[in-house]
Amino acid sequence: MTVNEDSFTNWKNREEITESMIPIIGKLHRERDVTVLLHSRSLVNKSVVSILKTHRFARQIAGEELSVTETLPFLQALTTLDLGPSQIDIGMLAATYKADDRGLSVEEFTAGAVAGATGVNKIERREPRDVVLYGFGRIGRLVARLLIEKAGSGNGLRLRAIVVRQGGDQDIVKRASLLRRDSIHGQFQGTITVDEAKSTIVANGNEIKVIYANDPSEVDYTAYGIKDAILVDNTGKWRDREGLSKHLRPGVAKVVLTAPGKGDVPNIVHGVNQDMIKPDEQILSCASCTTNAIVPPLKAMEDEYGVLRGHVETVHSFTNDQNLLDNYHSSDRRGRSAPLNMVITETGAASAVAKALPDLQAKITGSSIRVPVPDVSIAILNLQLARETTREEVLDYLRNVSLTSPLRRQIDFISAPDAVSSDFIGSRHASIVDAGATKVEGDNAILYLWYDNEFGYSCQVIRVVQHVSGVEYPTFPAPAA
Template sequence: MNTPVDVHRRNWIAREEQAERMIPLVGGLYRNHGVVTSIHGRRLIALSSVDLLKAHKFARQAGADELSLDDSTRILEALLALRPGPASLDIARLHQAYVDRGGDADLVDFLRGELAEILVNGEDPGAPKDVVLYGFGRIGRLLARLLIGHAGSESGLRLRAIVVRKGSEDDLTKRASLLRRDSVHGPFAGTIVVDKENDTILANGTLIQVIYSNDPATVDYTAHGIHDAIVVDNTGRWRDREGLGQHLQAKGVSRVLLTAPGKGDIKNIVYGINQDQVGDDRILSAASCTTNAITPVLAALDEAYGVQRGHVETVHSYTNDQNLIDNFHKGSRRGRSAALNMVITETGAAKAVAKALPKLAGKLTGSAIRVPTPNVSLAILNLTLDRPAPRDELNGYLRAVSLHSKLRQQVDYIESPEVVSTDFVGSHRAGIVDGLATIADDDNVVVYVWYDNEFGYSCQVVRVIERMAGTHPVVLPTRLNVTLETVKEMTQA
């Protein structure tokens, strides 16, 4: 039989088998060399064969050239032959660079030239950096998942411990269960073993010490073999230098990162915008989820069009700070049931943007509405620009930013009339521009930015930790500085 149905089915099976052969290539590069591979920002690590096919198809949907499975396989095999050091490599862009050079040179030789700075030739990539999670709530558990998932190579970050206040006699079992099962993000991808005698959790080969303490200053991490650690404070209990400085009094701690906006003179770091300011500061903040979502988009718009002023309205999923049913709350309106109400509240995200992007100081106002959804939020940027921004031009620019710019790890772009908030659960990007929702009227524009306020933000936090530890992988090929002119040139080409 050779009906169209049979042909399509055979083609699908052949593509699926080819994708299956790619899986060990992707895994080998990651486990043995610390190389994270992607296709236009879509990570390939730990994907199924079907997900690999979807990653290849995404390029066409995003307005880029689709990468064939044959081309991907050749790139991956050539990379393995070169034995590169830790890096984040976009194989779609590597292939495009190869084609732009004529596509007739030896592929291994071409890649050797492109990736010269990460070819280690057997050199030791360095010891991993110890990380401690102080607090194990929504962000803490997602950070644990990410850090465990990043532990495939022997360099980089290594989750060593979590610190919590003991809640019950079976506290350890409950903590492990919350790591194993998540109502929003699904089950943990792997195995978890609890050792009650030693207060440890073994997750996919990562041994995590659970430490019970009410005082950050008195924990002795060195007693557990932890040294020079970065402590990530997820509690939100302390947000100023004095409070967070308590961590530095503990034995075995070198630096502290807060997963909330810092107060006073603490630097708020939004990766992709001001990570160069990390420096040697011992106490830093990773800002808020909303600040991370909107700042990269605002930076891109300001660079191309200039932002005169604007208002940011955040439609934000409820958080654990709110009440499930009506009850007393020290905050205004937050005492009313989060599951039944839209709740107008305050947000400091608009002002916080200026700490990462001083050019916008005093230009933005902001407010927030908490809504009855557990995750994924939406920021509405109502902006007045320095010059007119036609809708198609504006969207084309933001699409190019998501694919080719220095912000492509932070900004994503989508055009679909059917997407809703749950479609963005698990996004690795800080924010996703919804192109079909864009409104443009001369120099007044409204841009809608979705963001997974839990997972997308946690990915940004990990990038900051890597920067603090000096382990953030080199991102290659070198990313373009996208301008309106380059977008127009790409469109015309």
């Protein structure tokens, strides 16, 4: 048998093992609200090849690929336990088991590592929490996709309605079509049907009411059976407490804004300051995509090295706020054709850092250039540190942060020498550290941070909604502090 045949046989064996994992992962998710992760990446509703590729990602940890033969026993061990709603990382289980010297079996080790999700410690399954999307633009549709994807057993978040202005004939059909097909993010994973008579979109069994209104005051959510809902405002029309308070109608308990909040509206970057949300807070903001991209790595660098000052330059994909062709615009330069120009503009991300990291004393400045790509941006974070270090030390530190720290869902890490922006379309992280571009000299560090300013940001929005709704389940094994 040739070497090539050996490799092919090995691949087919791993495919077969992975095929056996998929129904276990699905059953845990549907019946017990358990999300199986592999180094912070969800394996729910993933294909055989996708799961194998996720295992290959583990090369960043030990320099070698993690095999499905190593993780399958831990997955099988989970099926024997009385698990409650949780997220369980079988990649971390495998890694920590290797380092454990107690001589335990896989079953014994797994039971101990996830004890916080079993028996008297387990969280009871909750009633689903209603979610309403006010506005259905690019962020609204991606948030909808994520809510539908995460419906799972039906005991988490449940998208009940979207509120939009009437757009003319076949409005609901056209909106459903935009949900079904996305020029950047591809086809919706599932089925979508429309009932024009009932004004509903049914996506993977989720019945979503389409409510037409020109103003929040026109909607009585209780008339649609919606109660205690979290409303996600994707319009950006209202950004202060007074304006967003218009959404607090019967049936709506909390409002989450997908844009930087003004005044005393808390700006939340999940992974960094979600714990500051007061239980009785009804209005909050998820800040901007760029704020979410720079704040987690900025916090990581502040925690380890101290930051004296910094500047962020974002090279940002164009957005709907710009013109396709030259035309009048209220902002300077944004009236010029977005697909044909690089456009210097402002960013509020630097000033928003103070809201997310109030203890950070360093002055952070920022500016932005819009460029002719439809998605994925990069933030160049130039920092003066409180102590000298080396490039190798910084990269080792950030790689470990991305794998084992509480920020591992926010910060990703890539060492591919030929990575370009389109490689990060669909990334679920707030930002991705580009190892090859990182520069460190003495007390100066320059980090290049990629981010999908649409999908990665939408994932951060969902995490905030999960947190305030009480369905952000604990992760096991717990990440290192």
